[in-house]
Amino acid sequence: MVKERVTVIDIARAAGVSKSTVSLVLQSSSLVNEATRAKVNAAIRDLGYVYNRGAANLRQSKSKIIGIVVNDLTNSFFAELAVGVDAVVQSAGFVQFLANTGEKIERQREVVASMREHGVSGLIVSPARGTEAADLAPLVESGIPVVLVVRDIAGAQVSSLTSDNHAGAMAAVRHLIERGHQRIAFLGGFPDTAVFEARMRGYRGALVEAGMPVSEALIIGSAPSRAGGVTAVEQAMMLADRPTAALCFNDAVAFGVCDGLRARRLEPGADFAVIGFDDVIEAKTAVPALTTVSVDPQGMGQRAAELLLKQIKAGKAEPEAIVSSVRLVVRQSCGAQVERKREALA
Amino acid sequence: MVKERVTVIDIARAAGVSKSTVSLVLQSSSLVNEATRAKVNAAIRDLGYVYNRGAANLRQSKSKIIGIVVNDLTNSFFAELAVGVDAVVQSAGFVQFLANTGEKIERQREVVASMREHGVSGLIVSPARGTEAADLAPLVESGIPVVLVVRDIAGAQVSSLTSDNHAGAMAAVRHLIERGHQRIAFLGGFPDTAVFEARMRGYRGALVEAGMPVSEALIIGSAPSRAGGVTAVEQAMMLADRPTAALCFNDAVAFGVCDGLRARRLEPGADFAVIGFDDVIEAKTAVPALTTVSVDPQGMGQRAAELLLKQIKAGKAEPEAIVSSVRLVVRQSCGAQVERKREALA
DNA sequence: TTTCATAATTGGAACGTTCCAATTTCGTCA
DNA sequence: TGACGAAATTGGAACGTTCCAATTATGAAA
Structure with missing residues (x-):
């Protein structure tokens, strides 16, 4: 038997x-x-x-396993990120441990420990909210290469791959200003995160650059989810002096904002300009197609994996902080009258 | 150093x-x-x-690793499934290898082989399209417990956990008939899959039950994605005798159908009834909220993981085929005038 | 004190591979 | 035929753990 x-x-x-x-x-x-x-x-x-790879690993004291821990796999941004990582990792003959922390620091601690015990030869981490440099210290001391994605952590002695949130937000708001908007909101996201901070700085930057006032009332945080977008836009529309456009923390929020607008009988794009951030796959096919700052999550996952593999191969390289550039993809939701041809080619 | x-x-x-x-x-x-x-x-x-868990595994010739291979992690249904699996697997002190096949049989073969080499003690597989019982044979021969999720494979001697696609589709179409729809389409999905087949049988069943004709022209396949939904509904609306309602292959298609309707200046829910299948998280918060057959992907992942862990613990149990029941969740997209209270409690 | 059962500890073999140094085989050339 | 370098093969130790059987310590009963 x-x-x-x-x-x-x-x-x-x-x-x-x-x-x-x-x-x-x-x-x-x-x-x-x-x-x-x-x-x-x-x-x-x-x-x-x-x-029996386990036996071989034991003998050689190295493994062909890399770990990836994400804070919210339910968010398609991170799912795509994971797909990108998986693609290059698989091709390199590695296999990936994937763990979801659901933004829980404790879970994150557990899974990272578990991965170490399993002898992963590198780790890609999109850290849970509130992760501190100290949380990663034992990891870096042990010499395991770590690449932080999406969210950087100040003081952590590891490589990181983030997107140029500041420039992206700035480009988006500039675009809205060019279209003549005077009251532009920044909607969604948790204010205590570095990503929020950077995007908001970009938002502010574009406003002051144009000599426009920045009103704190127009900056409305929320959960970075579709539901959060709905509540954020509701709050925004209760203001005496309503905005006519919004840069949203991410695409999920942007979709929620569209939902919230429709609930008020406003058509996103026509009656109110909305711009997202990330460019998840649905952004292109949604109606109206979402104008958004493209971060290319899958490509980001790929680059993170490549960076990690490079470090694994090199033994231990100096930590490098890469911030990848982003670009504004203009579609319908910001009221643009673009012909769809350009986009269709991509 | x-x-x-x-x-x-x-x-x-x-x-x-x-x-x-x-x-x-x-x-x-x-x-x-x-x-x-x-x-x-x-x-x-x-x-x-x-x-060093590797060394321990070697000695004990067993591991605390389970593998999960999904055909499309980009689809949030599967992402949620993975999250469900991850939750129970982590709690049981296991760690998961997650691999994405992107519907490619060859990739699937590779990753399954790789997982075997790594000594996974069980495997949860949502097989790529076209997977045959023979593809799994070496796996079952080696005595590794396998649980098939979502898609069953005829003749494979392994456990499976699917949802009652037939009953779900039937319930959905009955609901549309009760609301007075006469021309109901079935949109999206690849016709050569078992899941498509079962849902379509349910669709047909409800029609004949009501003594209504079934028109082949109203059954329109497409990729099971948002983009696929757009094209499917476009095709449907070109028919001489247009449908007034549709059961969609899954929620992604349903969202695409909504997009396609709006592109034609039709409001989903009001002008055309659409019902999805799966109940992904966005279904609840979308506008209009999507009426859908709830499959509870996360719960499904959990149950699959529990089933697998049970089999691992038991050594080798008889394969069992579980089909979990589904329920129609009536929201706005089918034109219902339900108060949102009930839903909010869930 | 001796005797025993029980509790606590221990050395060594084993898991399946890789690596090193050593050995054997082979073909070629003198 | 012998010598020699290259090519091919090999036995044994090692990786870090667990398990088994055996040993030692402890304490209670005689």
């Missing part, structure tokens, strides 16, 4: 060679004669051998 | 006991004296020991 494991020794016996030779074949070493290689491979097939 | 690993032996030396005792402490065995346990734990803390 219970079939016991086939090992290199069994293969060796079947092929009439030593286990060392089998090992060499497994590593496709050039040292082994073609004829014996064939014999060994035949035995491997016949006996249904499956390589 | 490169600090070498701290092992049980180091701990033993520091605490003045044998490695066997340290091992017992690690397993929190009752055999060890409180005083020595304390000593050992102190040493563990002081030296910054991290448990």
Whole structure:
């Protein structure tokens, strides 16, 4: 019933060679004669051998495992990020441990510990809200390469890959100003996060650059979700002096803002300009198509994985902080009259 | 610079006991004296020991790893499924390998092989389109418990957890019929999948039950995505005899259908009834809120994980096929005038 | 004190691989 | 035929843990 494991020794016996030779074949070493290689491979097939990577890892004290921990896999931005990571990691012959923390620091601590025990050779982390440099200290001390994505942590001695939130927000608000908007809101997101802070600074920057006043009442935080967007826009529309446009913390919020507008019989794009941030896949197909600052989550995941793999290969490189540039993708939701051709080509 | 690993032996030396005792402490065995346990734990803390699960796995020839392979993590249904799995798997002290196949059989083969090499003790698979029982054969032969989710595979000797697609579709279409719709379309999804087949059978069943004709022209396949929904509804609206309602293959398609309707200046819910399938989180907050057949993806992931863990614990149980029941959640998109209270409580 | 059961501890083998150093095989050339 | 370098193969130790059987310490009963 219970079939016991086939090992290199069994293969060796079947092929009439030593286990060392089998090992060499497994590593496709050039040292082994073609004829014996064939014999060994035949035995491997016949006996249904499956390589025990755990044993190999033990011997070599290294693994082909990388860990990725995200704060909210339910958010399609992070799901896409994970897909991007997975793609390059798989191609490099690695396999990924994926854990979701749901923004819970405690969970994050647990999963990171668990991953260390499993001997991951590197970690990509989109840290939960409130993560501090100290939380990562044991990790960096142990010499495991870590790449922070999306959210950077001040003082952490690790590499990070973030997007240029400041420039993106600035470009978006400039665009709204050019279209003649005078009262522009910033909607959604938790104010105590670095990402919020950066995007908001960009928002402010564009306003002062244009010599326009910035009103604190128009900056309305909320959960960075669709539901949060609904409540944020509701609050904004209760103001005496209503905004006519909004830059939203992210696309999820932007969709929520559209929902909230419709609930008030306002058509996003026509009656109120909305711009998102991230460019998740649905942004393109939504109606109206969402004008947004494209962060390219999948590409970001890929780059993060590449950076991590590079560091793994190099042993231990200096931490580098990469901020990738973003671009404003103008679609319908900001009231633009763009022909769809350009977009369709992409 | 490169600090070498701290092992049980180091701990033993520091605490003045044998490695066997340290091992017992690690397993929190009752055999060890409180005083020595304390000593050992102190040493563990002081030296910054991290448990090498790989070595333990090798010795015990079992692991605390489960694999989950999904066909499209970009689809939030599957992302939520993964979140559900992750939750129970983490709580059980396991860690999950997550791989995305992107519907590619070849990728699937690779990742499953890789997971086997890593010694996963069980596998949850949402198989890529076109997967056959033979593809899983080596896996089941090796005695690794496998749970198929979402999509079942005929003839595969493994457990499966699917939803009652037939009953769900039937309930949805009955609801549309009750509201007086005469021409009801079935939109989206790849016709060569079992899930499509089952939902479509439910759709047909409800029509014949009501003595209504079923028109093949009203059954329009497409990619099971938002973009697919847009094209499907476009095609439907070009028919001479247009439908007034649609059951969509899944929520993503349903959202796409809403987009497509708006592009034609039709308001989903008011001018055209649309019902989705899955009940992803956005379904509730979208405007109009999506009437949909709730499959509870996260709960499904949880149940799949529980089923798998049960089988792992039991050694090897008989494969069981669970089809979990679904329920129609009536919201706005089908034109219902429901008060939102009931829903808000959930 | 001796005797025993029980509690606590321990050394060594084992898990399946890789790596090193050593050995054998082979073809070529003198 | 012998010698020699290159090519191919090999045995054994090692990776860090767990498990088993065996040993030692402890304390209660005689």
